[in-house]
Amino acid sequence: MTEEKRTEIFSEWIGTYRGLLFKVVRAYAQIPDEQDDLFQEISIQVWRSIPQFRQQSAVSTWIYRISLNTALNWKRKEKRHQEGRSSIAGMESILQASKTEQDERLGWLYEEISQLLPVDKSLTLLLLDGYSYKDMSAILGLSESNVGVRINRIKKRLISRSEKVKL
Numbered sequence: 001m002t003e004e005k006r007t008e009i010f011s012e013w014i015g016t017y018r019g020l021l022f023k024v025v026r027a028y029a030q031i032p033d034e035q036d037d038l039f040q041e042i043s044i045q046v047w048r049s050i051p052q053f054r055q056q057s058a059v060s061t062w063i064y065r066i067s068l069n070t071a072l073n074w075k076r077k078e079k080r081h082q083e084g085r086s087s088i089a090g091m092e093s094i095l096q097a098s099k100t101e102q103d104e105r106l107g108w109l110y111e112e113i114s115q116l117l118p119v120d121k122s123l124t125l126l127l128l129d130g131y132s133y134k135d136m137s138a139i140l141g142l143s144e145s146n147v148g149v150r151i152n153r154i155k156k157r158l159i160s161r162s163e164k165v166k167l
Helices: 003-028 032-052 059-082 104-114 118-128 133-140 144-165
Strands: none
Touching: 003 032, 003 059, 032 059, 104 118, 104 144, 118 133, 118 144, 133 144
16 A cells, blocks of 8 residues: 555545544543543554555444544553652652752662663663563563563673772
8 A cells, every 4th residue: 555545545534533533532531631642642543554454344433443442552551650640730849859969879870771772771760660570561562571681681781880880
């Protein structure tokens, strides 16, 4: 399928089924910013699904299926993060950097973390926050065994580099 044809189909589907998409979005997201995010996520999934559409069902059925599955996945992810959210109003003192002197080892650790690959940075931060390999794999979309291998390599790298610095 050409990019031009895919774009044509996408524009037609979004134009025709916009109401269906908004119905699903409003059912799963109440805050306008979240509605925008969910609409964008559903639109992306519709775009990605175009080559897989085999006309074995109505387009509306196909789009409804994509929309609902995307909304359910989005809602699960949002629910996990919901508890960690709170308004930042009135928290200026918490958000400001501490004036106390930092342990030089902590500074070294953050410097080393900043030099890791993006996925390895994420894994390191999740590990430091006490997440399980299972949770890390779900958050980052990696297999648990890949998480374990990467963490083992990160630990070896940090140990090797710490021995050179003699912390």
